[in-house]
Amino acid sequence: MSRKSRPFFDPEFRLESAKLVVDQNYSMREAASTVGVGHSTMGKWVSQHRHERRGVSPKQSPMTADQHRIKALEKQRTARTGTPSPRRTTVKRHS
Numbered sequence: 001m002s003r004k005s006r007p008f009f010d011p012e013f014r015l016e017s018a019k020l021v022v023d024q025n026y027s028m029r030e031a032a033s034t035v036g037v038g039h040s041t042m043g044k045w046v047s048q049h050r051h052e053r054r055g056v057s058p059k060q061s062p063m064t065a066d067q068h069r070i071k072a073l074e075k076q077r078t079a080r081t082g083t084p085s086p087r088r089t090t091v092k093r094h095s
Contacts, residue, residue, distance in 0.1 A: 004050075009037070010032060011061055011062065011063045011068070012063075013035075014045045014048075014049075014063050015045075015063040015064065017037070017042065017045055017047065018045040018046045018048070018049035018063070019049070020034065020035070021042070021046045022046060022049055022050065022053075028042050028043055028046065031046075045063070048060060048063060049063055049064075052064045052066070052067050057070060057071075084095045
């Protein structure tokens with residue numbers, strides 16, 4: 001029995017797809033249908049995008065340029081010091 005391989009979606013595609021819901025007010029189902037992915041997949045991408053916008057580092061591959069930069073800096077720090085940097089879970093914003 002052979003396994004069906006999963007499709008790979010690059011971070012830019014996932015980001016643009018999530019922006020359909022977050023920025024352009026598509027429903028999850030409309031956006032998922034438009035880009036040809038499942039509703040639950042779109043939900044995961046939208047959730048990740050919203051978290052990244054709030055500054056939460058993702059467990060998955062990052063979508064936004066800022067999160068890519070943070071991940072690269074964390075890798076550099078780990079390589080230099082041998083210890084990973086602590087994960088931030090929230091960002092405090094001052095008004």
